[in-house]
Amino acid sequence: MITVDTRRFLADLDHLRTIGTYRTGVHRPTFGAEDMESRRWLLAEMDALGLDARMDGIGNLLGRHRGSGPRLLVGSHIETQDRAGWLDGALGVTAALALARAGLPVDVGVYADEEGHWGNMLGSRSLVGDLDDAEIDAARDRDGVPLRDALARAGLVGLPRMALEPGRYRGALEIHIEQGTQLERRDQRIGVVTGIVGLRAFLITFEGQQDHTGGTTMAERRDAALSAVRLLAAIDAEFPKVCGDHSVWTAGRIVVEPNQPAVIPGRCEVSFSFRDLSDAVLDRMEACLRALVRESDRRERCPATIEAVARLKPEPCDPGIVAAFEGAADALCPGAWRRMQSGALHDSQVLASRLPVGMLFVPSIGGISHHWTEDTTREDLELGCRVMAAAAERLLG
Amino acid sequence: MITVDTRRFLADLDHLRTIGTYRTGVHRPTFGAEDMESRRWLLAEMDALGLDARMDGIGNLLGRHRGSGPRLLVGSHIETQDRAGWLDGALGVTAALALARAGLPVDVGVYADEEGHWGNMLGSRSLVGDLDDAEIDAARDRDGVPLRDALARAGLVGLPRMALEPGRYRGALEIHIEQGTQLERRDQRIGVVTGIVGLRAFLITFEGQQDHTGGTTMAERRDAALSAVRLLAAIDAEFPKVCGDHSVWTAGRIVVEPNQPAVIPGRCEVSFSFRDLSDAVLDRMEACLRALVRESDRRERCPATIEAVARLKPEPCDPGIVAAFEGAADALCPGAWRRMQSGALHDSQVLASRLPVGMLFVPSIGGISHHWTEDTTREDLELGCRVMAAAAERLLG
Numbered sequence: 020m021i022t023v024d025t026r027r028f029l030a031d032l033d034h035l036r037t038i039g040t041y042r043t044g045v046h047r048p049t050f051g052a053e054d055m056e057s058r059r060w061l062l063a064e065m066d067a068l069g070l071d072a073r074m075d076g077i078g079n080l081l082g083r084h085r086g087s088g089p090r091l092l093v094g095s096h097i098e099t100q101d102r103a104g105w106l107d108g109a110l111g112v113t114a115a116l117a118l119a120r121a122g123l124p125v126d127v128g129v130y131a132d133e134e135g136h137w138g139n140m141l142g143s144r145s146l147v148g149d150l151d152d153a154e155i156d157a158a159r160d161r162d163g164v165p166l167r168d169a170l171a172r173a174g175l176v177g178l179p180r181m182a183l184e185p186g187r188y189r190g191a192l193e194i195h196i197e198q199g200t201q202l203e204r205r206d207q208r209i210g211v212v213t214g215i216v217g218l219r220a221f222l223i224t225f226e227g228q229q230d231h232t233g234g235t236t237m238a239e240r241r242d243a244a245l246s247a248v249r250l251l252a253a254i255d256a257e258f259p260k261v262c263g264d265h266s267v268w269t270a271g272r273i274v275v276e277p278n279q280p281a282v283i284p285g286r287c288e289v290s291f292s293f294r295d296l297s298d299a300v301l302d303r304m305e306a307c308l309r310a311l312v313r314e315s316d317r318r319e320r321c322p323a324t325i326e327a328v329a330r331l332k333p334e335p336c337d338p339g340i341v342a343a344f345e346g347a348a349d350a351l352c353p354g355a356w357r358r359m360q361s362g363a364l365h366d367s368q369v370l371a372s373r374l375p376v377g378m379l380f381v382p383s384i385g386g387i388s389h390h391w392t393e394d395t396t397r398e399d400l401e402l403g404c405r406v407m408a409a410a411a412e413r414l415l416g
Numbered sequence: 417m418i419t420v421d422t423r424r425f426l427a428d429l430d431h432l433r434t435i436g437t438y439r440t441g442v443h444r445p446t447f448g449a450e451d452m453e454s455r456r457w458l459l460a461e462m463d464a465l466g467l468d469a470r471m472d473g474i475g476n477l478l479g480r481h482r483g484s485g486p487r488l489l490v491g492s493h494i495e496t497q498d499r500a501g502w503l504d505g506a507l508g509v510t511a512a513l514a515l516a517r518a519g520l521p522v523d524v525g526v527y528a529d530e531e532g533h534w535g536n537m538l539g540s541r542s543l544v545g546d547l548d549d550a551e552i553d554a555a556r557d558r559d560g561v562p563l564r565d566a567l568a569r570a571g572l573v574g575l576p577r578m579a580l581e582p583g584r585y586r587g588a589l590e591i592h593i594e595q596g597t598q599l600e601r602r603d604q605r606i607g608v609v610t611g612i613v614g615l616r617a618f619l620i621t622f623e624g625q626q627d628h629t630g631g632t633t634m635a636e637r638r639d640a641a642l643s644a645v646r647l648l649a650a651i652d653a654e655f656p657k658v659c660g661d662h663s664v665w666t667a668g669r670i671v672v673e674p675n676q677p678a679v680i681p682g683r684c685e686v687s688f689s690f691r692d693l694s695d696a697v698l699d700r701m702e703a704c705l706r707a708l709v710r711e712s713d714r715r716e717r718c719p720a721t722i723e724a725v726a727r728l729k730p731e732p733c734d735p736g737i738v739a740a741f742e743g744a745a746d747a748l749c750p751g752a753w754r755r756m757q758s759g760a761l762h763d764s765q766v767l768a769s770r771l772p773v774g775m776l777f778v779p780s781i782g783g784i785s786h787h788w789t790e791d792t793t794r795e796d797l798e799l800g801c802r803v804m805a806a807a808a809e810r811l812l813g
Contacts, residue, residue, distance in 0.1 A: 199631025216630065220677060230783065232666040233613065233691060233759025235597025243653065244670060252649035255642065269629040271677045273641060273670060280617060280687035290677035294630060318439045362630025386627070 020350070021121055023408040028117040029352065031064070032400070035097070035113065045105050049098040049136040050169040051076060057097050058129065065127055068120055076178040077150070079142045084095025084124045090185075091416050092191040092408070093118055094128030096366060098136065102139030103374035104393025106196045106400075108133060108411030110381070114194045114404045123411050126188070129229050130366040137166045143369035145180050175194040181375055189414055190340050190375035193367045194407050196395055199384035201359055208354035208399050210380030210404055211344040215368040216265075216360050217301050217333030220292035223250065224243060227321040229277060229285030239296035244275045244284035246321040251289065253311045258293075261307045265319040265360055268293035287321075296333045306324070316327065334368045340414065352402055379407060417747070418518055420805040422798040425514040428461070429797070432494070432510065433502040441788025442502050446533040447566040448476060455493050455526065458509065462524055465517055473567070473575040474547070475528030475595050476539045479800075481521045487573050489580075489771065490515055490804070491525030495533065500813040501790025503593045503797075505530060507778070509777045510802045511591045520808050523585070535561045540766035542577050580723060580770055586811055587737050587772035590764045593792055597783035598756055606753035606803055607777030608741040612765040613662075613757050614698050616735040617689035620647065620709060624718040626674060626682030638792050642682035644720040648686065650708045655690075658704045660697035662757055665690035668692030693730045693757050731765045737774030737811065744806035747775040748798055776804060 038060065039045045039053030047053045058080055064081030065072035072082040078340075084090055093110020115127040131142030138158045144150040159165035170176055197203075202210050214234040227243030251270055258268055272290035293304050309325060317321040341358075348356035359380065381403040384394045435457065436442045444450045455477060462469035469479040469710040470547050477494075481487055492508020508654065528539030535555045541547040555563035557781030560691040569574060592691030594600075624640030647665055655665055669687035690701050706722060713720040738755075743754035764773040781791045 080505045085497055093655070197631065199628060201631070201633065201636070204636070218630075229597060231759065232664060232668055232689065232784065233615075233761075234594065234598070234783070235664070235759070236598065236662065237664055239598070239601065240664075242666065243665060245648075248645050248648040248667070249652065250651075251642075251645040255646065255649075267629060267637075269639065269678075269680055270641060270645070271629055271672075271681060272675050273672045274675070275668075275670045276673070278746050280689060281666075282668050283666055284668060292629065314746060362628065362632070387633070 021123065021408050021412045023117050023121045023405055026111060026116070027120065028113055028381055028404050029400065031113040031116055032105070032109060035109045041102045042391045044103055044393060045099050046102045047099045048101060049132040049134065050173040054098045055173050061097065061129055064116060065139065070119060070127060073177065073181065075176050075181040077141055077145045077180050078173065078175055079146060079181055080129035081181055082119065082127035084119070084126055086124055089124045089189050090125060090187060091411055091414060092128050093125045093186045093411070094130060095193050095195060096130050096133035096142070098132060098134050100134050100389045102391050103389050104391060106393060106395055107388055110201065110400065111193045111195055114407050117281040117404050118408050120409055121408055123332060123408065124415060125411060133366050136160055137169065140366060142228045143366040146183050147369055147373045148182055188374055190337055190377060191367060191370045192340065192377050192407060192411060193365060194379040194403050195365060196383045196388060196393065197380040198363050198386065198388035200224055200385050202380065202382040202383065203386065205357065207350050207355050207357050208382060208402055209348045210359040211341060211348060211356060212336055212361045212378035212380060213341055213358050214296040214333060214335035214360050215326050215365060216294040216296050216362055217298065218292060218294050218329060218331040219301055220290070220329035221308065222326045222328050223289045224324050225287045225321040227283070227285050227287070230283040231282055232281050235283060240283055241320040242283050243287040243321045246315060246319040246323065247273065247287040247289050249319065250311060250323065250362055254308065257307055257311060258304065261296055261303040263295050264299060266304065268363070269305070293349060294362060298333060301333065331364065334371035334376065336377045337375030340375055343410040343413040344377055344379055344406065347406045351406050351409060374375050379403060418805050418809045419521065420514050420518045420802055421800050422514070424517065425510055426794060426797065428510040428513055429502070429506060430451060432506045438499045439788045440616050441790060443494050443498055443499045444496040445498060446529040446531065447570040451495045452570050456772055457528055458494065461513060467516060467524060471575065473572050473579040474538055474542045474577050475572060476543060476578055478525035478578055479516065479524035481516070481523055483521055485521060486586050487584060488808055488811060489525050489585045490522045490616045490808070491527060492590050492592060493527050493530035493539070495529060495531050497531050498786050500786050501788060503790060503792055504785055508590045508796065509718060511804050514801050515719045515805050515808055518805055520720070520805065521812060522808060530763050533557055534566065537763060537766050540763040541581050544766055544770045545579055546769070574768055585771055587734055587774060588767045589737065589774050589804060589808060590762060591776040591778065591800050592762060593622065593780045593785060593790070594777040595760050595780050595785040597780070599777065599779040600781065600783065602754065604752050604754050605749050605753065605779060605799055606745045607756040608745060608753060609733055609758045609775035609777060610738055610755050611693040611730060611732035611757050613693050613759055613764060614695065615689060615691045615726060615728040616698055616724065617687070617726035618705065619723045620686045620688055622684045622718040624680070624682050624684070627680040629680055631676050632680060637680055638717040639680050640684040640718045642713060643716040643720065644670065644684040644686050646716065647708060647712045647720065651705065654704055654708060655701065658700040658716040659800050660692050660694055663690060663692040663697060663701065664759065665701070691759060691781050693732060695730060698730065728761065731768035731773065732773045734772030737772055740807040740810040741774055741776055741803065743810055744803045748803050750804060776800060
């Protein structure tokens with residue numbers, strides 16, 4: 020089995036942690052000074068280890084292996100959320116460097132703005148040809164600063180945008196922190212991702228009649244929150260009959276108006292979403308939800324409306340890559356790994372439209388991410404890097 | 417049947433409307449300049465029509481009939497909520513004046529601060545001996561001003577507080593706007609109040625675990641809002657089996673934390689209350705509620721706690737007074753009146769601890785009260801005043 024220099028890998032991670040340090044984490048928003056410093060450092064490292072390294076007009080980096088034969092694309096992102104963790108993104112990039120250093124025929128990819136400071140997966144979408152100039156022209160950050168101005172300040176104006184070279188890769192790999200506690204709760208060290216779930220999100224609104232609770236009989240009331248409760252209870256009863264083994268669903272936001280103890284709720288808004296790895300399951304869940312809302316609207320005194328607010332396609336991972344990860348994990352940490360799906364969005368979900376993809380998770384301590392206390396043990400980081408290398412070797416062999 | 421000067425009654429109401437006018441309503445908070453002006457005007461009116469009229473140390477007015485024989489106490493309050501309506505309180509006071517003017521042996525009562533600017537039913541509680549000096553010492557308004565300072569500014573320091581004279585009254589009557597739409601919706605003009613409902617209010621809290629909706633399986637979740645939904649659905653199913661004919665129950669306030677679409681609710685607070693005219697029914701409902709919360713706490717993954725936050729005893733109206741109102745309504749507006757309970761709190765509920773009480777409602781246009789647009793047709797006001805007089809005559813005859 021191939022040997023990886025995990026000490027160097029950890030040293031790379033430690034070095035990146037010094038660029039934009041915030042407490043024990045990192046503040047490195049896309050195209051800011053620290054982000055560009057980290058990109059230039061990565062370019063230099065890729066160059067030093069013999070890759071053909073370039074940055075493109077949207078901030079993507081690609082370090083191309085110069086040899087021939089089968090290759091893999093391995094990478095992640097390097098910018099962070101504001102005052103966030105040292106591993107989210109950087110782990111995948113440094114692991115890719117480590118695989119290249121070990122002599123594996125991999126291209127190192129660093130996909131710009133996965134964290135969405137300026138848009139939605141701009142870098143990986145640009146690579147797969149799913150980002151047009153009009154969107155770049157229109158993009159602004161939360162403060163209203165145009166993306167074009169940020170690209171100019173970052174010195175990226177005039178650089179061409181790169182595209183994935185057709186037929187170049189056997190697939191794309193990414194290692195990432197779990198951002199959940201499924202591994203930690205089971206005392207497991209590696210998660211082999213079987214797919215990145217799709218999401219369908221809805222806003223359901225009930226219109227009632229605001230009234231005093233004392234003076235209005237039950238027969239006269241139009242209690243919008245009660246209609247919402249009845250719908251949510253119906254979902255709670257019916258969704259288990261149509262969902263898949265790993266489906267999740269959540270009413271994360273419930274807004275009652277005027278939300279006063281002695282006033283009958285006149286309006287209620289529910290933000291409801293569900294996720295699964297199968298389009299067919301998502302279709303079944305959506306049909307069930309719409310039928311229940313229709314039934315609520317028909318039965319209840321408070322008219323109910325449903326509006327789709329987000330829709331993300333599920334992306335199953337490539338079975339061959341999953342098998343390679345499983346084989347590698349079985350060899351390196353038998354009994355301490357599991358198959359799991361990714362509930363969060365990653366660049367791999369975008370790359371999946373052009374390439375077979377696979378992802379590997381290492382545990383997040385306490386499930387914390389997008390916060391400066393985000394962490395993973397150094398042993399788990401090293402193991403993750405070694406499983407990546409072993410799986411890559413299997414896929415390329 | 418006795419004749420009432422309803423033109424004068426409406427003129428009194430119109431005059432009071434000029435003291436603290438706010439748009440089409442009135443702004444007359446307790447012990448403010450306009451409130452005291454209205455009290456002095458009422459004292460002068462009572463005096464002019466031959467009553468023995470006094471103001472006491474908490475702002476109550478009592479205009480005592482000078483004759484002997486059976487008497488009634490008739491009245492309401494004169495202060496208003498901030499920028500509120502012209503009828504809430506003033507209707508009951510001017511109707512009492514009208515009855516006295518018609519020669520009926522009634523004492524006119526004006527109970528201070530029913531609207532609770534400084535405390536909880538201070539005036540009527542003082543009259544029935546249920547207000548001690550320590551509570552007056554401690555009372556503050558919303559701005560923190562001590563009640564003692566307000567009483568001093570209003571010139572009430574040194575005045576003794578009056579108490580109801582034992583055995584003086586056959587009962588206490590009050591006419592009030594409905595503050596609901598039960599009469600209006602049925603095109604009815606008079607509501608004979610059978611009792612003022614009791615209230616029990618609770619705060620129910622569910623403690624869950626805040627997590628990302630993508631990364632947490634259904635099996636791992638502790639969704640506090642879902643536990644709340646299940647409890648509220650259980651209440652919706654079980655309360656009809658234990659409630660009375662006219663019980664009402666409401667979850668008026670639901671607070672989800674952090675209330676974000678993509679985060680599993682970590683905490684949920686529900687403000688739940690119910691009302692009924694029967695203590696036995698209230699006891700049954702409370703036992704049912706507590707059993708359901710206990711069951712939720714036992715079954716669900718989110719511990720549930722319940723805390724009582726308010727408890728008001730129901731006060732059934734006196735059957736003899738109810739019968740007198742019914743007879744009068746039947747004579748003056750056959751088919752256009754109904755028996756109903758009062759869902760809101762009134763001074764009569766306090767007086768009921770010492771006296772047989774009865775209340776009459778006239779319609780509120782659109783059910784609006786505690787707002788400057790509050791209104792009732794002049795015809796309904798006049799009818800209400802005549803029904804009061806006819807009922808008083810029956811009770812005294």
